[in-house]
Amino acid sequence: MNGLNPFAKNVTSSPAETYIRRIIRQWADNVVIPMRRQYDEDWEDHRFIEPAFKILLVDLGFQKALIPAEFGGWSMGLSDSLATSSAWMFEEVTRADSGMGVAFGVCYWPFVMIGVKPHVNRRLCAEFAPMFINTDKPTFGAVAMTEPQGGSDIENLDLLGGRTIKTTATLDGDKWVINGHKLWPTNTGGVADLLGVVCTTKPGSDDEKDLAFIYVPADTPGVTQGRPYEKAGMAADKNSDIWFEDVRVPSWYRAHGPGLDALYFREVLTLGMMSAAFSIGPMMNVYEILYDFCSKKTLNGRPLKEHDAIAAELSEIVTGIEVSRAATYRLAAILDRPDLYGPRWSPEVLAKARLTKMFVADRCLNDCERAMEILGTYGADRQWDIEKHWRDIKMGQLYEGGKQLAQMDTARYFFDCKTL
Ligand SMILES: Cc1cc2nc3c(=O)[nH]c(=O)nc-3n(C[C@H](O)[C@H](O)[C@H](O)COP(=O)(O)OP(=O)(O)OC[C@H]3O[C@@H](n4cnc5c(N)ncnc54)[C@H](O)[C@@H]3O)c2cc1C
Structure with a gap:
């Protein structure tokens, strides 16, 4: 054995993988596993959970992973091993606690739209990277897709082309005005700092050009995150309703524009x-x-x-x-x-x-x-x-x-x- 367990040994594992796995494993064994039995009761307050996130995301720096290096991150999205590296990092975190793994993975999920090659949006990376880099607090992203009328339909792009999306984005001068109601995004319930919101610019349309992926800082007026749901498990991942009422963000907060957002x-x-x-x-x-x-x-x-x-x-x-x-x-x-x-x-x-x-x-x-x-x-x-x-x-x-x-x-x- 290599000091981990037999399943953590990959034929292809690089020295960097072994090293980073060990770092996460030390955090898991010393910080999370001794406390995790108390996480179920901590689903609302995150009294025990938040300090563990602080070590992983801020002290060890993992919240920077997907952000390109020119904006202070680790450039994982520009590497040829983004998915493979994600797999072994996710294994290590979820070995200790899968709710924590989900929250960790989604922490930088919104950056997939703008921080991954070949479609880096440098202006938006420059805008949002500082939230994750210049801070001493855990910072969470969230991707808001699911709506009350059905989450699967929104993900069912090949059949429905976004026809059932009810959260609207209307252009008013140089601002998007967003209205709608989302359910379940990981890292909500008051946790989210940056939201990637799936909207329609033309309700009822199945033309994918009308699907818009728009960034909304969670402290923008008109955004309300609800109380976290009490779930069967995964207490480290807070999920809630989230409402958008006449939320105004700059027009360039749309990730890429008609057609490319859906792609x-x-x-x-x-x-x-x-x-x-x-x-x-x-x-x-x-x-x-x-x-x-x-x-x-x-x-x-x-x-x-x-x-x-x-x-x-x-x-x-x-x-x-x-x-x-x-x-x-x-x-x-x-x-x-x-x-x-x-x-x-x-x-x-x-x-x-x-x-x-x-x-x-x-x-x-x-x-x-x-x-x-x-x-x-x-x-x-x-x-x-x-x-x-x-x-x-x-x-x-x-x-x-x-x-x-x-x-x-x-x-x-x-x-x-x-x-x-
Ligand atoms: C821990 C957790 C984390 C989550 N994180 C996020 C997140 O980060 N962002 C986000 O937006 N959402 C998130 N969700 C929500 C989740 O992705 C949705 O719940 C899921 O996509 C299903 O959507 P729904 O609950 O609306 O069910 P529905 O889509 O309404 O489906 C209801 C039932 O019908 C079935 N069904 C759906 N379509 C069809 C069909 N065409 N034919 C036959 N049967 C069908 C489904 O499988 C299901 O059994 C999260 C949920 C959980 C539990």
Whole structure:
């Protein structure tokens, strides 16, 4: 072993990866894991959660990751390994706490539109980078897509072209005026500092040119973030309603303009599917817990792992982790090599991203349930943290359009379906 666990060893791991993994792992083992059992009760106040974010995002600097170096960041969005690096960072953070991983990943998700090659918007990077760089407080981005009438429809661009979006953006001189109501964005509930808002410039239109992705600093007059939802898990990720009432922002806060906003919004979705790694990190930790439990607990005088029936189940679980990781890193390779696999916004890449995230979340949930069964009643005992990972992985299975949209985008590409 390399001091991590067997699943953190990648054939291709670089010295930089090993080094940064270790940094995140030290933070996870010393700061998060000893406290994480208290996170469920901390869902509203973030008394324990916020100091942990401060260390990760500010002291260790991870909130700068996607911002180009010329604006003070780490230029991850300009590298050829954006998705792969995201995968192993997400694994490490979510091994400790997947809500924290989701909030961390979304912290700079809005920068995908403007900080990733080949479509860097330097003016907007210069405008928003200082919020993340010149600060000693954790700073959070959020991407506001989902609306009360249905989140999947908004992500279902190939069929609906944005027709159901109700949040409107109207040009008034040199300002966009935004009105609407969003639900669920990660890092809301009072947390968000910068919002990327999916709007329509022509309600009811299915012309993708009318989809606009507009940046809104969260302290702009007319923006109201609601109280965080009390969820089954993932307390470190606050989600809430968010209302926009005659919110005025400069016209150049639109990411790229007609047509290109919709195109690159697809890339926000495909890179978002690296959330497959949000299920793998918890399973890496489930493995550690299982190893410990099955080595120490004896049955009929022998460690649990030495019993045929249990060993068979253990092998199923590690098979799930190995294969899910292989699928996730394959997706990362597809996203990192547009020269080989085509642009990140193509129907092919979208289908492969959706099916990977769906497969991995389903398999990890299934394996986490097996782990609970092996622990017997201890599996339901909070002290062992398995039930925590189980609740969190379940939530990860639900977001980003849900199962049916993943299936439709997959069938559409592989079977050339015309009416889905
Ligand atoms: C932890 C968490 C974090 C989240 N973070 C964000 C975020 O950062 N930004 C954001 O905007 N949203 C976020 N969401 C919201 C999430 O992405 C949506 O909940 C999701 O896209 C599904 O949308 P919905 O809940 O409106 O369900 P709906 O779209 O209304 O779907 C309801 C049901 O119908 C199914 N369905 C949908 N379309 C079809 C169809 N055409 N045919 C058959 N069945 C269908 C769905 O699978 C589901 O079972 C988050 C949610 C969670 C739980």
